Amino acid sequence: MSKDIxxxxxxDIKLVGAAQHELTNAAxxxxxxxxxxxxxxxxxxxxxxxxxxxxxxxxxxxxxxxxSMKFVAPVSGQIVEVQRGPRRRIDAIKILADxxxxxxxxxxxxxxxxxxxxxxNHLLAxxxxxxxxxxxxxxxxxxxxxxxxxxxxxxxxxxxxxxLDYTLVGKEQExxxxxxxxxxxxxxxxxxxxxxDAKSPLSGLNGVEFxxxxxxxPSGNVGTLINKIDPVNKGETVWTxxxxxxxxxxxxxxxxxxxxxxxxxxxxxxxASPRYFKTKIGATLDTFLHDSGVEKGANHxxxxxxxxxxxxxxxxxxxxxxxxxxxxIPEGNDYEFFGWNKPVFDKISxxxxxxxxxxxxxxxxxxxxxxxxxxxxxVVTGIYEDVFPLDMYPMQLLKACMYNDLDEMEALGMYEVxxxxxxxxxxxxxxxxxxxxxxxxxxxxxxxxxx
Amino acid sequence: xTFKDNLxxxxxxxxxxxxxxxxxxxxxxxxxxxxxxxxxxxxxxxxxxxxTMNTVIIALVPCLIFGMYNAGxxxxxxxxxxxxxxxxxxxxxxxxxxxxxxxxTILPLVIVSYGVGLAVxxxxxxxxxxxxxxxYLVTGMLxxxxxxxxxxxxxxxxxxxxxxxxxxxxxGGTGMNILNPALTIRAFLFFAYPTWMSGDKVWxxxxxxxxxxxxxxxxxxxxxxxxxxxxxxxxxxxAFDYWDMFWxxxxxxxxxxxxxxxxxxxxxxxxxxxxxxRIIVSTLIGALAMGLIFNAVVDAGIISDSSKxxxxxxxxFWQHLIIGSILFGAVYMATDPVSAAQTNKGKWIYGFxxxxxxxxxxxxxxxxxxxxxxAILLMNVFAPTIDHYVVQGxxxxxxxxxxxxxx
Numbered sequence: 001m002s003k004d005i006x007x008x009x010x011x012d013i014k015l016v017g018a019a020q021h022e023l024t025n026a027a028x029x030x031x032x033x034x035x036x037x038x039x040x041x042x043x044x045x046x047x048x049x050x051x052x053x054x055x056x057x058x059x060x061x062x063x064x065x066x067x068s069m070k071f072v073a074p075v076s077g078q079i080v081e082v083q084r085g086p087r088r089r090i091d092a093i094k095i096l097a098d099x100x101x102x103x104x105x106x107x108x109x110x111x112x113x114x115x116x117x118x119x120x121n122h123l124l125a126x127x128x129x130x131x132x133x134x135x136x137x138x139x140x141x142x143x144x145x146x147x148x149x150x151x152x153x154x155x156x157x158x159x160x161x162x163x164l165d166y167t168l169v170g171k172e173q174e175x176x177x178x179x180x181x182x183x184x185x186x187x188x189x190x191x192x193x194x195x196x197d198a199k200s201p202l203s204g205l206n207g208v209e210f211x212x213x214x215x216x217x218p219s220g221n222v223g224t225l226i227n228k229i230d231p232v233n234k235g236e237t238v239w240t241x242x243x244x245x246x247x248x249x250x251x252x253x254x255x256x257x258x259x260x261x262x263x264x265x266x267x268x269x270x271x272a273s274p275r276y277f278k279t280k281i282g283a284t285l286d287t288f289l290h291d292s293g294v295e296k297g298a299n300h301x302x303x304x305x306x307x308x309x310x311x312x313x314x315x316x317x318x319x320x321x322x323x324x325x326x327x328x329i330p331e332g333n334d335y336e337f338f339g340w341n342k343p344v345f346d347k348i349s350x351x352x353x354x355x356x357x358x359x360x361x362x363x364x365x366x367x368x369x370x371x372x373x374x375x376x377x378x379v380v381t382g383i384y385e386d387v388f389p390l391d392m393y394p395m396q397l398l399k400a401c402m403y404n405d406l407d408e409m410e411a412l413g414m415y416e417v418x419x420x421x422x423x424x425x426x427x428x429x430x431x432x433x434x435x436x437x438x439x440x441x442x443x444x445x446x447x448x449x450x451x
Numbered sequence: 452x453t454f455k456d457n458l459x460x461x462x463x464x465x466x467x468x469x470x471x472x473x474x475x476x477x478x479x480x481x482x483x484x485x486x487x488x489x490x491x492x493x494x495x496x497x498x499x500x501x502x503t504m505n506t507v508i509i510a511l512v513p514c515l516i517f518g519m520y521n522a523g524x525x526x527x528x529x530x531x532x533x534x535x536x537x538x539x540x541x542x543x544x545x546x547x548x549x550x551x552x553x554x555x556t557i558l559p560l561v562i563v564s565y566g567v568g569l570a571v572x573x574x575x576x577x578x579x580x581x582x583x584x585x586x587y588l589v590t591g592m593l594x595x596x597x598x599x600x601x602x603x604x605x606x607x608x609x610x611x612x613x614x615x616x617x618x619x620x621x622x623g624g625t626g627m628n629i630l631n632p633a634l635t636i637r638a639f640l641f642f643a644y645p646t647w648m649s650g651d652k653v654w655x656x657x658x659x660x661x662x663x664x665x666x667x668x669x670x671x672x673x674x675x676x677x678x679x680x681x682x683x684x685x686x687x688x689x690a691f692d693y694w695d696m697f698w699x700x701x702x703x704x705x706x707x708x709x710x711x712x713x714x715x716x717x718x719x720x721x722x723x724x725x726x727x728x729r730i731i732v733s734t735l736i737g738a739l740a741m742g743l744i745f746n747a748v749v750d751a752g753i754i755s756d757s758s759k760x761x762x763x764x765x766x767x768f769w770q771h772l773i774i775g776s777i778l779f780g781a782v783y784m785a786t787d788p789v790s791a792a793q794t795n796k797g798k799w800i801y802g803f804x805x806x807x808x809x810x811x812x813x814x815x816x817x818x819x820x821x822x823x824x825x826a827i828l829l830m831n832v833f834a835p836t837i838d839h840y841v842v843q844g845x846x847x848x849x850x851x852x853x854x855x856x857x858x
Contacts, residue, residue: 013494233853307493329494332487335455339483340501347497351724353506355497369487373499374479376584377626380503381793382727392849393794393842411846428496430503431626436491 005193005228007215009389011424013159013348015307015329016366019265021166022275024288026264032075032282033083033092034060038321039130040440041139041447044071044090050082057104057127057258060093066143072127074260074281076102092318095282106256111180119181128252130321131245132182135226135238137447138418147239149188149230152179154202154243155195155213157220158306158423162265162324164243167276168201174250175243176205181253182241183207193225202243218389223421227390232415244324262324266292268307269366270300270328283319285326290315294328301369303327308423309436332370340373347372350383350428376431387424390416394425398435401442406449409442419443455482472576476583500625504588506725510716511592511783514706517699519557521709522600523549525702526656529674539698539711556656557705560595563604567611568594575620586625586632586789587615593633593783596706597776597824598640599653601660606647610639630831631790634824641824651677654702678703680775680813680821683762696773707779710772717782726786729795730802734781735772737806742768745814763814777809780823790831794841801837805830 036044044061048054054073063069077097085091106126111119120143123129134141141147156164168175183190189209194200196214203210211229213219222240232238241249244262251259260281267274272293279288290296296315303310304320307327311320319326341354348365349355357363384394392413400408419436426435458478465471478484479501488495524544527533536544568591569583576583594611614636619628641648652658658674665671679701682689691701699709707713720726745764748754754761772778785791785805792801805826812822 015494231849231852233849233856235853236856301487301493303493309491310493311490312493327493333485335459335482335485337455337482340479340499341505344497349497351498351503351506353498353502353723353725355502357497367494369493370483370495371486371488371499372483372495372497373501374484374486374582376500376582377624379500379586379626379789381788381791382729382795382798383724385795391845393845395793396838396842411849412842413845413849423492427492427494428498430498430500432495432499434489434491 003211005211005213007219007389010216011387012216014364015159016269016364017267017274019267019274026277026279026288029283029287032095033318034282035092036090039140053078055102055104068124070127103257108256109253116184119184128249133240135232136415137443141239145237147186147237150182150186150190150239151222153193153222154200155193155220157217160267165198167263171247175246177253178246178250223418265325268328285317299331301331309420330368332368371432380430384425398438401438472582473573500585504585506723507589508592510719513712517709518705519553520549523552529655563607564594565591567608571615584625590633597637597704600656610636613639631787637824707776710778713778729798730786731781733799733802734806737803738810741807741810742771775821776823784827792834792837794838797837797841
């Protein structure tokens with residue numbers, strides 16, 4: 001059965017440099033790094049010390065609070081360095097990859113007759129659990145909570161996002177295995193969103209409830225999906241899994257091996273030939289960045305993720321645990337003469353205040369990282385609502401986060417949101433407020449105080 | 452080195468010092484800064500607060516220019532030196548003499564308003580170490596447009612200091628204020644110097660001076676410059692027709708007389724999505740509703756034509772929109788996003804009540820010939836309350852959802 005979800009409030013940010021449907025195998029990286037900061041709020045307890053040798057799929061560290069939750073190596077090799085930050089926080093675990101790869105084999109996992117606990121334990125032990133995230137708080141799911149439903153978005157609406165209809169082709173079997181296993185973990189439904197007009201590789205899955213979505217970004221965000229289908233109430237939990245992570249999860253269930261391989265889009269206006277690469281989680285980006293014409297050392301920014309919610313990693317960064325897109329755009333660290341009052345044709349605007357992006361709704365823009373103005377207090381009202389499809393008051397919620405009022409945050413719907421839901425409001429914000437980081441701080445506070 | 456690089460060097464020299472905000476305010480006026488995003492969204496839309504404020508100023512400029520011509524025209528007309536103009540494009544209105552006199556009287560108001568207001572803003576920014584925010588750019592333009600043409604400059608300066616400090620800075624600056632700063636300034640003038648803010652002498656340049664000369668024994672004719680509202684409040688017959696009111700060729704505060712240009716400005720603000728059409732429309736609906744109620748009272752014969760309220764109550768409801776400053780208030784004052792209601796539903800309620808109360812004050816209180824600014828200030832105070840109930844509606848829905856689940 002499928003249901004239609006049509007989003008009207010939102011904004012499609014059309015940028016130059018979408019990845020062409022052309023797949024290249026990235027050069028094999030010498031070093032791979034896993035960065036615990038990808039797993040927000042998790043305190044790692046290191047298992048594999050510096051100098052030890054690990055196989056692919058072998059535990060690197062586990063969650064200090066929940067020991068059974070393992071985080072595993074993407075490749076086999078020697079741990080050459082554990083990079084630490086302030087207060088001995090682990091920044092990254094760096095692995096020198098072996099030339100011949102070995103992997104831990106858990107054996108094929110036959111779902112017949114298995115209980116939810118069996119599935120849970122298998123995913124936890126094999127390192128696939130971190131692919132499951134939860135709302136509230138947008139963190140790795142707590143295995144002790146029972147989710148009322150599981151949400152998967154098979155439709156990427158973010159600017160320059162990897163086209164899931166392309167990257168997931170041929171992975172139907174793996175995804176089906178993962179979906180069947182996930183179905184055992186919830187008493188509710190597994191909801192899957194697919195684009196209305198596209199032919200999605202997910203559309204053949206069994207045991208799920210389909211929703212066809214249409215409309216501007218954030219129609220493909222899983223947060224939008226949750227809010228429209230079954231919003232999170234106080235005390236409830238839902239889980240979310242990114243569609244590309246179903247593949248790794250499914251492969252583990254089918255073959256017993258944690259295969260960190262994934263297809264990644266390299267996009268953005270600083271990339272000469274944007275296209276897709278097959279690489280592995282944790283691989284250094286220089287294995288494919290410069291081959292596609294990202295000039296070394298030029299004035300650009302390399303982002304793990306999309307331009308709205310990604311993380312600045314730089315040319316020497318690595319592919320993060322959840323990422324399936326790397327974006328490179330020019331830096332905007334230059335002044336612009338009378339930039340605040342002259343007519344603007346080459347930047348996106350949500351208003352028409354001598355800005356003319358409304359004249360060319362289909363034009364693709366080459367935006368840089370300039371803030372286009374200074375940080376200010378909230379002044380303009382009513383603009384956020386135009387790009388925010390969730391049924392709540394975005395500015396009031398942001399303000400509640402800023403003055404740390406837990407009761408108000410709860411009442412205004414904080415349990416339902418993730419930082420990425422506030423990406424568009426941040427993009428159009430006239431006061432240049434950091435909405436996503438305000439929400440993240442608020443969620444962290446709630447997690448700490450309420451749990 | 453180019454000019455741009457030089458400024459960059461100076462900016463780096465000022466970084467971290469007390470005077471940094473003052474320099475940055477001037478620097479960012481010339482160049483949008485070289486600031487880049489960090490994490491969060493890596494790209495940003497082009498609109499910033501300066502552009503937003505600038506758009507409102509653009510919408511006000513026609514009113515200011517018209518105000519200059521009108522100040523000159525009303526002065527020479529009252530002196531009897533020119534003939535009454537026939538309509539908006541009449542020959543005796545758009546003359547260079549009118550403009551020179553108007554500019555001579557009004558530009559000082561603009562200069563004092565901006566000079567004093569921005570000085571206070573810079574001072575606070577430097578003392579408190581925050582950037583100079585753009586809110587005053589619009590306030591500084593609004594103030595000269597909502598005062599009588601002959602207001603003494605020192606009074607204006609005192610009022611601006613009061614308005615900016617008490618109306619805004621004590622709350623934490625732009626974005627934090629409760630009352631509209633421009634109206635706070637007007638309210639201060641109104642209650643501190645009432646003889647300069649109302650009556651039938653203050654609206655035409657030179658009228659007060661002429662009165663003083665007559666009082667001193669000069670043998671001159673008094674100049675009169677009564678506003679429409681003043682005439683109605685005293686149940687007099689009008690010297691103007693509706694087209695005069697619509698085009699704005701009448702005495703009044705500097706920039707609020709031309710309904711035609713205000714409508715143009717309103718359309719511009721709505722088109723650019725800077726002004727809230729919800730507030731503008733609902734304010735006008737509120738005003739019409741109150742006007743209809745008063746008309747009904749008159750039609751029902753509840754009050755007689757000897758009543759002192761009769762004149763204004765019997766004004767056909769739609770004419771309330773072209774009398775006085777309701778239109779100017781609705782378009783440029785009520786829409787101030789900081790002091791207005793912030794939720795879309797709240798804006799409808801807020802605007803409606805402004806219109807409703809404005810007309811009520813206008814009719815019932817001849818001591819305040821125009822009630823628009825009081826109505827807006829009153830609703831500024833209640834805007835957070837309106838928002839609270841609107842937001843609670845959303846909260847209640849969420850609670851209900853939870854209860855349904857639990858049941």
